[in-house]
Amino acid sequence: DAGVTQSPTHLIKTRGQHVTLRCSPISGHKSVSWYQQVLGQGPQFIFQYYEKEERGRGNFPDRFSARQFPNYSSELNVNALLLGDSALYLCASSPREDQPQHFGDGTRLSIL
Amino acid sequence: GENVEQHPSTLSVQEGDSAVIKCTYSDSASNYFPWYKQELGKGPQLIIDIRSNVGEKKDQRIAVTLNKTAKHFSLHITETQPEDSAVYFCAASIKAGGTSYGKLTFGQGTILTVHP
Numbered sequence: 001d002a003g004v005t006q007s008p009t010h011l012i013k014t015r016g017q018h019v020t021l022r023c024s025p026i027s028g029h030k031s032v033s034w035y036q037q038v039l040g041q042g043p044q045f046i047f048q049y050y051e052k053e054e055r056g057r058g059n060f061p062d063r064f065s066a067r068q069f070p071n072y073s074s075e076l077n078v079n080a081l082l083l084g085d086s087a088l089y090l091c092a093s094s095p096r097e098d099q100p101q102h103f104g105d106g107t108r109l110s111i112l
Numbered sequence: 113g114e115n116v117e118q119h120p121s122t123l124s125v126q127e128g129d130s131a132v133i134k135c136t137y138s139d140s141a142s143n144y145f146p147w148y149k150q151e152l153g154k155g156p157q158l159i160i161d162i163r164s165n166v167g168e169k170k171d172q173r174i175a176v177t178l179n180k181t182a183k184h185f186s187l188h189i190t191e192t193q194p195e196d197s198a199v200y201f202c203a204a205s206i207k208a209g210g211t212s213y214g215k216l217t218f219g220q221g222t223i224l225t226v227h228p
Contacts (some may be wrong), residue, residue: 033214033216042116042118042201042218042221045216056215058215090155094214100146101146101214103155105153105154
């Protein structure tokens with residue numbers, strides 16, 4: 001079975017631009033969470049969605065937004081990119097919101 | 113909010129030795145504690161987890177122990193192999209109603225190196 005798939009794998013943007021990252025959960029998984037991992041640190045929680053509803057939001061500015069589609073895939077959007085947004089963005093899925101999360105390999109975002 | 117501290121930051125062992133990584137958490141309401149292994153260029157891989165209603169869980173060479181009173185939990189890897197070399201992360205979350213359901217708070221990570 002396919003795991004969590006994320007696209008693109010790498011992305012280079014410049015300050016002020018916006019970006020959309022995509023995530024397809026494991027088949028049958030209805031919950032998707034997004035995390036930001038800065039080099040050398042543990043992942044930090046950004047959002048969780050379950051059944052297309054936002055179920056949790058981390059301590060990130062309003063420039064970060066997300067949504068979940070009827071097929072349970074998800075998008076993370078970041079506006080007005082800053083140099084500090086350079087990181088690995090991870091998506092995790094689980095069958096329900098209270099079950100173990102399984103991660104994709106992430107999107108490496110570099111801001112110039 | 114929850115804070116998770118992880119030690120040591122780096123750990124070097126010889127093949128066949130045991131490795132122990134320790135984490136402490138701050139929120140006594142936390143009741144779910146997964147461990148992830150992250151290899152270079154990959155996302156974190158769930159290797160074992162424990163809920164607060166048990167004190168220990170084992171899966172072949174890997175075990176996790178939990179001390180709720182002291183608010184700390186540990187990962188034990190026995191008979192280490194070079195392929196165990198990776199970054200290991202502990203995490204904590206609250207399994208309950210409300211918006212913190214799926215929010216994992218991670219430790220800072222431990223770089224484990226197993227020398228042949």
